Amino acid sequence: MTDALSTLLATRDWLMADGATGTNLFNMGLSSGDAPEFWNTDQPDNIRALYRGAVEAGSDIFLTNTFGGNASRLKLHGAQGRVQELNRVGAALGREIADAAGRPVIVAGSVGPTGEIMAPMGSLTHELAVEMFHEQAEGLKAGGADVLWVETISAPEEFRAAAEAAARAGMPWCGTMSFDTAGRTMMGVTSADLAAVVEKLPNPPIAFGANCGVGSSDLMRTVLGFFAQGSERPVIAKGNAGIPKYKDGAIHYDGTPELMADYAVLARDAGVRIIGGCCGTMPVHLRAMREALENRPKGPRPSLDEISGRLGAFSSASDGTGDDGGPARRERRRAR
Numbered sequence: 001m002t003d004a005l006s007t008l009l010a011t012r013d014w015l016m017a018d019g020a021t022g023t024n025l026f027n028m029g030l031s032s033g034d035a036p037e038f039w040n041t042d043q044p045d046n047i048r049a050l051y052r053g054a055v056e057a058g059s060d061i062f063l064t065n066t067f068g069g070n071a072s073r074l075k076l077h078g079a080q081g082r083v084q085e086l087n088r089v090g091a092a093l094g095r096e097i098a099d100a101a102g103r104p105v106i107v108a109g110s111v112g113p114t115g116e117i118m119a120p121m122g123s124l125t126h127e128l129a130v131e132m133f134h135e136q137a138e139g140l141k142a143g144g145a146d147v148l149w150v151e152t153i154s155a156p157e158e159f160r161a162a163a164e165a166a167a168r169a170g171m172p173w174c175g176t177m178s179f180d181t182a183g184r185t186m187m188g189v190t191s192a193d194l195a196a197v198v199e200k201l202p203n204p205p206i207a208f209g210a211n212c213g214v215g216s217s218d219l220m221r222t223v224l225g226f227f228a229q230g231s232e233r234p235v236i237a238k239g240n241a242g243i244p245k246y247k248d249g250a251i252h253y254d255g256t257p258e259l260m261a262d263y264a265v266l267a268r269d270a271g272v273r274i275i276g277g278c279c280g281t282m283p284v285h286l287r288a289m290r291e292a293l294e295n296r297p298k299g300p301r302p303s304l305d306e307i308s309g310r311l312g313a314f315s316s317a318s319d320g321t322g323d324d325g326g327p328a329r330r331e332r333r334r335a336r
Contacts, residue, residue, distance in 0.1 A: 003172040003206070004104070004106055004146040004147070005106050005172060005174070005207075008060065008104055008106060009206070009207075009234055009273060013268075013273070014268050014272070014274070014275055014293060015060040015061055015106075015275070016059050016060050016061070016274075016275055016276060016286070016290055016293060017059060017060070017063070017108075017236070017238060017277075018054035018059045018062035018063055018277070018286065019057075019059075019276065019277040019280075019283070019285060019286050020241070020277065020278060020279050020281045020282065021036065021050065021063060021065055021067060022067075022279070023253070023279055023280050024050050024282065025046070027282075028043075028046050028049070028050075029046075034077075035068060035079065036067070037065060037066055037067075037068060037069045037079075037087075037090065038086070040065055040066075040086050040089040040090040040093065044089070047093050048093055048096070050065065051098075053283045054286060055097060055101050055105055056283070057283040057284075057286035057290065058286060058287060058289075058290030059105070059286060059290075060104070061106040061276070062094065062098075062107065063108045063109075063149050064087075064091050064093075064107065064108065064110050064143075064145060065090045066087045066090040066091070066110045066139075067110045067111075067112035067151070067152075068115075069083060069086050069087045069090065069110075069111075069112075069136050069139070070111070070112070070114055070133065070136045071083050071135060072114040072115055072124075072132060073112070073114065073115050074086070083135050083139060084135060084136075084142070087109070087136050087139030087140045087142075087143065088139045088142045088143040090109075090140075091109055091139070091140045091141075091142070091143025091145040092143040093143075094107040094143070094144070094145065095143065095144035095145075106147060107144065108145065108147050108148070108149035109140030109141075109143075109147065109149060111136055111137070111149060111151070112152055113152060113154065113158060114129060114158065117155075118157040118158055118161075126157065126160070126161055129157075129158060129162075129165075130161045130164045130168070131165075132165075133150075133161055133165030134168045134169055136165075137166060137171055138169055140171075141171055145171075146172075147171065147172045147173060147174060147206065148162075148169070148171045148172070148174070149173070149174050149175075149176075150163075150174065150175040150205075151178075151211050151212075152176070153175065153176070153178070153185075154177065154178060154185040154186040155185070155187040155189070156187075156189055156193065156197045159175055159194075160201065163175070163201050163203050163204070166203060167202070167203040172206055173206065174208065174236060174274075175198070175205045175208050176208065176209045176211040176236050177189060177194050177210060178210065178212040178213050179191065179210050179218070179219070179222045179320070180213040180218075181320075182317075182318055182320055183218070183221065183222065183316060183319035183320025183321065190321045191210070191222045191223075191225025191228075191229075191319065191320070192321050194208065195226050195229035195231050198231070199231070205233075207233060207234035207273060207274055208233060208235065208236060209226065209235045209236030209237055209272070209274070210223060210237060210238070210239075211236070211237075211239075211278050212238070212239075212240060212278045212279060213239070213240065214240070214243070214315045215239065215240055215242060215255075215311070215315065216239035216240065216241075216242070216259070216260070216263040216312075217307055217308055217311035217312050217313065217314055217315075218315050218316075219237060219240075220237070220239070220263070220267065220302070220311065221304060221307065222319060223270055223272060224270060224301075224319075225319050225320075225321060227271055227301075234274060235273060235274070236273070236274040236276075237270075237274070237276070238277060239263055239267075239277060239278060240255065240277070240280055240281070241254075241255030241259075241260055241277055241278075241279065241282070242254035242255025242256070242259060243312075244280070252280075253279060253281075255280060255285070257284050259311065259312075260281065260285040261289050261291070262310045263289075263310075264292055264293050265292050265293065265299075266302045266306070266310060266311070268298065269302055271301065275289070275293070277289070
């Protein structure tokens with residue numbers, strides 16, 4: 001049976017994903033340092049509001065509030081024994097909202113990194129990583145998620161472990177990495193590297209791409225790097241709403257709805273099939289993105305000059321794949 005996301009992709013040139021999870025929950029009162037996943041059971045109406053806000057703004061896909069829902073991350077809060085419960089409830093709340101939408105909406109089970117370093121550089125073995133991801137995947141599957149959404153990954157070893165876990169759970173999946181250090185992930189992966197990794201997997205994702213990182217201009221440069229490798233697999237772009245700035249005791253993102261609308265159109269014109277936002281992206285941004293995607297005519301694939309002219313200067317001289325790399329000039333942010 002064809003999975004729900006592949007079915008929807010077959011009928012549409014592009015799909016719109018959701019925006020930020022953390023930013024929206026902080027605005028609802030989540031305290032810094034608290035585990036957002038606890039709100040799945042403790043504040044379910046807030047999580048329903050999070051999901052509903054994306055759907056009402058026009059998202060075709062939204063991610064569950066389970067980014068840090070693996071045993072390693074939850075152990076920091078003494079909740080490593082609640083992995084399946086918190087993921088199941090997070091997905092079930094999403095299923096409730098999606099089924100009431102009146103149109104096809106995909107519930108994507110968010111699976112973030114373990115927070116540990118993979119062997120041989122660190123102590124996390126492939127087998128243990130697969131086990132942690134599989135435990136989370138089974139919870140999301142039980143709650144009714146349509147697809148696993150592996151995101152903000154830095155290491156290819158962790159990407160491969162997540163792929164194996166998805167296969168073990170019998171779940172379709174998508175995967176994105178965060179390119180935030182002069183066009184590379186924290187572990188040095190380039191856009192070309194990820195495109196190569198994806199095609200060598202025995203269980204490749206439905207779609208792959210980039211999320212978070214520095215800003216929308218850098219993310220778009222990474223996206224063009226995927227296409228330069230000739231991949232025909234659907235590409236995902238989930239860029240931050242501008243650049244984070246510290247103001248009045250909190251982090252704020254400076255991206256306007258107009259900028260995010262421009263980013264969405266540039267992503268579509270580049271050939272991206274799934275377009276969303278990451279940190280700082282609120283429903284007001286999503287509404288502007290949806291309107292632009294529906295109403296602005298499709299144009300040619302944008303050049304790097306057009307991207308930087310519309311979205312702002314790149315944070316480094318290189319996309320990481322050449323020899324002209326320069327140091328990043330902007331603060332690196334990876335939290336959602």
